[in-house]
Amino acid sequence: MVNRTTADARGEVVVLLIGMRINRFWAVHLWLPVMLAMFRMLRELARDPVRGLLERVLLTASPRTYYVVQYWESKDKLYAYATAPDxxxxxxxAVINRKERAGKLRGQVGIWHETYVVPEGSYEAIYADMPAFGLAGAHGQVPLEERGRTARQRFAHRSRQTPTTGKAG
Known part of the structure; x- marks a missing residue:
């Protein structure tokens, strides 16, 4: 029997895709620091969960393109981290911007991000014989039957909101 679960996300979900593309492999001195900075930020966020990163999944799209799918507690916490002077x-x-202005990165390494704030009712998930991963890793995992056996039922699921906090109860 397959163990099927779904993510226990409630309310809106904040997803950040962030990554880099190596445009010139021989420019290791330019793209390697970008990659190492990405890992350093993830370590910093793992050590300080109050900042709001709930889960991250590292992915490789090609030998040139690497990215991280990040699940955040809220867009406010994501913005706060992105702008926090500490x-x-x-x-x-700041270093990347200086190098770009000086023309040192142009064409050597690409960086990108996309942020999605997904309202409740606009996401659903299913995991078969999987540990908590992705959205379920960020928000917890529940038996599939709690949210519905079909994608349509899971999309239709609504969490209860408490009137005073607006958070799931």
């Missing part, structure tokens, strides 16, 4: 992201972004 966060490594602030220093790393």
């Amino acid at each position: 966060a490594f992201h602030h220093r790393a972004w």
Whole structure:
């Protein structure tokens, strides 16, 4: 029997896709620091869960393209981390901007991100014989039957909101 579960996400879900593309392999001195900075930020966020990163999944799209799918507690916490003067992201972004202005990165390494704030009712998930992963890793995992056996039922599921906090109860 297959053990089927779904993510226990409630309310809106914040997803950040962030990554890099190596445009010139021989420019290791330019793209390797970008990659190492990404790992350093993930370590910093793992050590300080109050900042709001719930889960991350590292992926490789090709030998040139690497990215991280990140699940955040809220868009406010994501913005706060991105702009916090004490966060490594602030220093790393300043260095990247200086190098870009000087033309040193142009064409050597690409960086990108996409952020999605997904309202409840606009996401669903199913996991078969999987540990908590992705959305379920970020928000917890429940038996499939709690949210519905079909995708249509899971999309239709709504969490109860408490009137005073707006958070799931």
